[in-house]
Ligand SMILES: Nc1ncnc2c1ncn2[C@@H]1O[C@H](COP(=O)(O)OP(=O)(O)O)[C@@H](O)[C@H]1O
């Protein structure tokens with residue numbers, strides 16, 4: 001379980017997250033909405049442990065451990081992983097090597113790349129000259145190799161062409177154990193109960209909702225979490241009236 | 252001949268334009284006797300290991316020929332391939348008239364006191380030549396080994412790839428484990444003839460108190476390719492070189508790569524200069540420099556003399572722990588329509604790259620090492636596996652130094 005209690009975060013001398021409370025139980029996936037600059041990326045980066053996001057109050061726990069002051073790699077080892085919106089590129093580090101790093105040891109990189117239609121990129125330097133959509137597939141391939149328990153996705157579908165959006169949606173669904181596949185002899189209820197993976201997905205377009213079912217939706221507005229509700233409902237509302245409604249909830 | 256000797260004598264005190272001045276009298280030029288050997292597998296294991304670090308492989312069947320010099324003495328010189336000649340330069344100068352056509356033709360004896368010394372007090376060196384049409388199956392190798400403490404090793408090498416030939420050379424310079432101080436003065440003249448291909452990979456594996464002053468120049472004829480790799484990752488006191496290549500024939504190409512690691516108190520000043528003097532010539536000078544406390548100057552100079560020639564310089568530097576890196580890329584266009592560019596970047600490792608890797612499970616040190624490896628991973632054709640390992644080891648040591 002991920003548990004965030006009354007979290008306050010500063011970036012530079014700016015307070016970017018205020019009084020954040022969030023609970024993601026094993027098996028749950030949450031969707032995070034919010035206008036540009038509201039702090040969505042900051043929240044994910046804070047959970048991942050980026051040191052420039054300074055926690056000035058509150059607490060983050062994961063699997064019962066207080067991780068508020070853990071380093072990034074300690075959190076990674078504890079089972080937190082992130083798919084970045086704009087990851088840095090590293091010259092001279094091949095994508096294949098990066099996937100191997102993610103897996104820790106032993107993963108069939110070519111099979112993995114096949115699944116994500118990414119075989120042609122394995123010998124290329126990681127993220128160097130990748131298009132928006134290629135970055136998403138690369139990030140998903142890394143996360144699949146890493147296989148964390150809490151998966152943080154920062155706008156995984158933005159910039160992805162229609163052809164690949166199905167691929168990305170289904171892969172995220174699989175990673176979060178939310179495939180719509182019917183397994184003979186198993187009820188939907190049973191499948192739900194067997195889920196362990198936790199997900200937090202930032203979406204701007206809402207496309208991801210067509211592929212991944214989610215338990216909860218939240219809106220981050222001006223550094224404050226508001227409008228906890230059914231994600232599809234929230235998205236519908238945002239489409240109709242924009243984020244204006246959220247101002248009221250966020251006060 | 253007389254003329255050149257006189258000129259050299261006049262330049263005996265002439266300081267080099269670049270690099271700290273070396274007191275030549277501080278080193279002895281008397282070579283101890285070294286007996287010729289029949290087979291490099293005869294060498295003591297420790298020596299072979301030392302040489303292997305500089306790319307010199309004593310196993311059978313992996314090299315097409317070998318030249319080995321200890322201090323001032325040539326001890327082994329053998330070619331295993333027809334059409335490949337490997338001859339000690341002193342023998343060649345005595346017995347082969349044609350060698351004069353290549354001896355001191357690209358470099359002036361009075362360039363500085365180091366060229367003067369190599370002219371006046373030559374120990375030996377090699378002539379390696381691929382006859383027309385010869386394509387070597389394996390690289391040839393040459394090793395300059397310093398075994399005597401405080402020795403000044405003065406060598407002259409001539410490398411010739413005749414028309415349509417393909418020649419690959421690995422040349423390793425190393426000191427014996429017990430040697431800490433020495434001086435290496437090396438003259439090299441490269442001739443890449445019409446449609447020939449020459450790759451020359453030089454690996455330096457010196458000791459902390461060794462000074463190194465290579466002086467080299469090359470000429471590439473029509474359709475020729477000259478690929479030059481230089482690797483210096485071990486501590487060295489002072490190294491300065493600025494090889495010059497003249498692309499004289501249509502479509503000639505020169506590519507220079509160097510990987511440099513500077514250690515505390517070390518001074519490295521390394522560059523590559525290429526004259527693009529014929530139509531459709533191309534040149535590339537690429538360097539990667541890392542310092543752990545040493546001072547590195549990475550130079551590059553392209554001179555485009557005709558329309559349509561193309562060149563690119565790339566100096567990238569990474570400061571890990573103290574020291575300095577000074578990138579000096581220079582471009583001179585002497586005609587309309589030259590296409591030359593440069594890219595220079597010096598900095599420390601980007602924090603966001605480290606954090607990205609840490610979020611994939613690496614510790615900060617592992618992340619740093621991974622980025623450094625990537626930085627150095629310019630694909631260098633023909634680099635033997637032990638050398639790749641040696642590079643990794645040097646990188647690992649750099650990590651340890653950091654902490
Ligand atoms: N490197 C930075 N330096 C200063 N301010 C930043 C930086 N990155 C983001 N911000 C600011 O922090 C706020 C939150 O940004 P972010 O978390 O990226 O929002 P979102 O992902 O919701 O668009 C914004 O006001 C943004 O301008």
Ligand SMILES: [Mg+2]
Pocket residue numbers: 040041042085154
């Ligand atoms: Mg964002």
